[in-house]
Amino acid sequence: MSAIAWIAVGSLTAWGWLLLGQGFFWRTDQRLPGRGGRARAEYESLRRPKELGQDDLARQWPSVAVVVPARDEAAVLPESLPSLLAQVYPGEAEIFLVDDGSSDGTGALARELSARYGGLPLTVSSPGEPEPGWTGKLWAVRHGIALARSSARVPDFLLLTDADIAHEPDSLRELVVAAESHDLDLVSQMARLRVASVWEKLVVPAFVYFFAQLYPFRWINRPGGRTAAAAGGCVLLRTETAVRARVPDSFHQAVIDDVSLAKAVRRGGGRIWLGLAERVDSVRPYPGLADLWRMVSRSAYAQLRHSPLLLVGTVAGLAVIYLAPPAALCAGVFGGDLPAGLLGFAAWAVMTGTYIPILRYYRLSLWQAPVLPLTASLYLLMTVDSAVQHYRGRGAAWKGRTYSRPEAAPDR
Known part of the structure; x- marks a missing residue:
């Protein structure tokens, strides 16, 4: 198999784990206990x-x-x-x-x-x-x-x-x-x-x-x-x-x-x-992308404990899990790589299925679910920008205050 097909194998394997082994995170049934009961x-x-x-x-x-x-x-x-x-x-x-x-x-x-x-x-x-x-x-x-x-x-x-x-x-x-x-x-x-x-x-x-x-x-x-x-x-x-x-x-x-x-x-x-x-x-x-960008980027690198290694791992993980499936499907459709196309389609289908419950919760069109790779690419860029702003001394800026090296969630 081609290299992109093997990457698609890794992506499909990851989605199998996320679907069944990550606490069913994609379900939206955790609601306030005891309400009306x-x-x-x-x-x-x-x-x-x-x-x-x-x-x-x-x-x-x-x-x-x-x-x-x-x-x-x-x-x-x-x-x-x-x-x-x-x-x-x-x-x-x-x-x-x-x-x-x-x-x-x-x-x-x-x-x-x-x-x-x-x-x-x-x-x-x-x-x-x-x-x-x-x-x-x-x-x-x-x-x-x-x-x-x-x-x-x-x-x-x-x-x-x-x-x-x-x-x-x-x-x-x-x-x-x-x-x-x-x-x-x-x-x-x-x-x-x-x-x-x-x-x-x-x-x-x-x-x-x-x-x-x-x-x-x-x-x-x-x-x-x-x-x-x-x-x-x-x-x-x-x-x-x-x-x-x-x-x-x-x-x-x-x-x-x-x-x-x-x-x-x-x-x-x-x-x-x-x-x-x-x-x-x-x-x-x-209302605008810039507003949402600031909301996410101000704390994204803090979540990674300001670690360059975690940043590299996160970027690679997002690319393999969210961006590789559509890339593999395109390789199958336009490049004749059938294994890559089938594996990419399967991974993208699982990804799309896990996104549907949260779209229903927000009462949004389910046709938005296949666009998740695009949204994930934005979050990847926001995370990288968060690291860039941190090293420029402008990390975690919010409403006129900047915290040069804030903690994410201290263990002690």
């Missing part, structure tokens, strides 16, 4: 004795502090913050929005929205510039957690949610029910990202697909498993677990803070869960 009914019946009044009922439910780090988020806050203010939760809950040095009036807008919509009580505060060695977001999260713990009643749970995330009115309630009824220390949902523009439709579903490939949700949700990850846009965390895991001090320089958080909780013996959201959405637009 027996666990929820049993839990809520225990929390709602008939003789209790409304105030007593509130004390029966765990208290929650919602911590929202925000830096220059005035454009998205009118869509996201009202959804938090409007949460229908039987227990005590309050919101702490931490204005991380915004220059667009984020803090003032948050107060205005709270006055206009009412709902859960809101505290807006600013911690000042982060200390050396801290990323801005984690510095803001640290400040928000400290505010929550200094309140009259230390909250039982912390909901860490980004400023661009909109929640359905029962989102907080469902998260708490899932954590309590399944004895979980961390419950995280990957918010449904926006897919309105052409570039969003091409790039965003693949972002979730690749994340699940790196961190299969089934492996994460398995009790006693070693794989750990979370989605930073929506994380419900027990306060005592956060204290025990030293959140976020133990990973204060991490750019990929959600994975770092999950690792810290798992190292401390906590039980974690991650799945796809049904009622939690990101409202942040990424």
Whole structure:
């Protein structure tokens, strides 16, 4: 057989492993546990004795502090913050929005929205510039957690949610029910990202697909498993677990803070869960390729621990797994290499089949599935660009801040 046919053999073998041996990462059935099921009914019946009044009922439910780090988020806050203010939760809950040095009036807008919509009580505060060695977001999260713990009643749970995330009115309630009824220390949902523009439709579903490939949700949700990850846009965390895991001090320089958080909780013996959201959405637009490029490239090389060897391996792996199948098929069709063409077609077919579930989740056309190699080539270029920017001293740049050598997800 030709060299390209042998490469196609390697690609098909890799896809056989990814299909069956990588935690069924391509499936989209990991959804919030207990929602609408027996666990929820049993839990809520225990929390709602008939003789209790409304105030007593509130004390029966765990208290929650919602911590929202925000830096220059005035454009998205009118869509996201009202959804938090409007949460229908039987227990005590309050919101702490931490204005991380915004220059667009984020803090003032948050107060205005709270006055206009009412709902859960809101505290807006600013911690000042982060200390050396801290990323801005984690510095803001640290400040928000400290505010929550200094309140009259230390909250039982912390909901860490980004400023661009909109929640359905029962989102907080469902998260708490899932954590309590399944004895979980961390419950995280990957918010449904926006897919309105052409570039969003091409790039965003693949972002979730690749994340699940790196961190299969089934492996994460398995009790006693070693794989750990979370989605930073929506994380419900027990306060005592956060204290025990030293959140976020133990990973204060991490750019990929959600994975770092999950690792810290798992190292401390906590039980974690991650799945796809049904009622939690990101409202942040990424209308152009440049916007999506910055989102991916700012942390891609950090994910590889700034290792040139891992970068080379990743580029080679992406090329063999995603780019070789269409190349082999073309060699078969246009070059008369029948073995390469058949092997390339088979690998591409498996690849396409694994991409269909995430397209269905995003309610996109299934005809987009065969285009995954093109999307993968964009991610390959974004990863290389991330390394280039790192060595130019512009790595992990975000909203006016640059972290020259941030950590990805420290092991200790």
